[in-house]
Amino acid sequence: MFDSGLGGLSIWQAVTRALPDWPVTYLADQAYCPYGPRSQVEIAARTLAICRYLADQGASLIVIACNTATSAGVDHVRAALSIPVVGVEPAIKPAAAASRSGRISVLATEAMLKSRRFESLVRRHAGDVDVLPRPGVGWVEKVEAGDLTSPDTRRLISEVVTPLLSENVDHIVLGCTHYPFLAPLIREMAGDGIVLDDPAEAIARRVVTLINGKTPSATAGAPYRFLTTSGDPHPMAAVLPALIGHRYAVESRPLP
Known part of the structure; x- marks a missing residue:
């Protein structure tokens, strides 16, 4: 799951409530946040690059938890990847x-x-x-x-x-x-x-439908990973409790 930043955590909350046994990796593209002022071409390229990275990390399904990234890039991502890709659109x-x-x-x-x-x-x-x-x-x-x-x-x-x-x-x-x-x-x-x-609950229902019949990885406890493209993970880690009520370690993953 990824967003330009931390907004997609509103989707993360709905998905993890619906699928408490599934491990979820959340990537915040904070090095490029906000996406709003950027061009459609730039957002589309960034969206595809991040989704390729998440697929290479072993993702079995990707949620583009960002309306702006979905509007610019979801068609390119679906054409490039063989795994299910769920986008977010205004309701x-x-x-x-x-x-x-x-x-x-x-x-x-x-x-x-x-x-x-x-x-x-x-x-x-x-x-x-x-x-x-x-x-x-x-x-x-x-x-x-x-x-x-x-x-x-x-x-x-x-x-x-x-x-x-x-x-x-x-x-x-x-x-x-x-x-x-x-x-x-x-x-x-x-x-x-x-x-x-x-639309968060509707997105969660869509994710549940797409993975119906599959089983999560053998790792127990539904480990959640949080990544940021920023070179400094501490600001994201500091804000997580205010947004989702829990503290988690955040890893820095600068992407080209």
């Missing part, structure tokens, strides 16, 4: 289907909102529902730092969420895997009348 389809007001918002990175895949999702699944795309500028960096509740984080979220309250939006799609870690603040500002759509 536009269920949000649009459940919307009563006919207006939903998608919060995501700039790269995701500018991608052809996002345009395709809206065209195929939104129907007559109005979709209001909004970039969460600076949000990824706040999650990477484990800064989930500070006044500055609150300000960044309020700048995006508060204006939506006058737009008759009844669903907010969390279109970046970092954003569920900011959901408590988003919920506080949005109120109970707006549904937050997070």
Whole structure:
């Protein structure tokens, strides 16, 4: 499993709850984080390189736990690798289907909102529902730092969420895997009348389906490995307790 950084841990939590006996390796591409401002070509190349690395490490299934990386690179990865590859996409389809007001918002990175895949999702699944795309500028960096509740984080979220309250939006799609870690603040500002759509549980169900009938490795206890492409693993190790509630050792794996 990999993400541009630590956001994919929201997917990691759902997958490890669904498959407690399976060992999972999580790679955070913190040397290149955030992906949002980067070009689609660069993100696609990086996604393929990381997935090749994980396959070479013995992965039997890869989860691209990043909406931006999925939009840019999942097709290239699936064409290059023979193992199952699960991507993550904004939950536009269920949000649009459940919307009563006919207006939903998608919060995501700039790269995701500018991608052809996002345009395709809206065209195929939104129907007559109005979709209001909004970039969460600076949000990824706040999650990477484990800064989930500070006044500055609150300000960044309020700048995006508060204006939506006058737009008759009844669903907010969390279109970046970092954003569920900011959901408590988003919920506080949005109120109970707006549904937050997070695809993590759906991704976990998909993973379970793909490995149905297979057995985990003989190693007991479902060992979890955490890797970062940053040269210094200590910042990631320091933030893990704030995001997933546990301390784990982190290994540095700089990739070309």
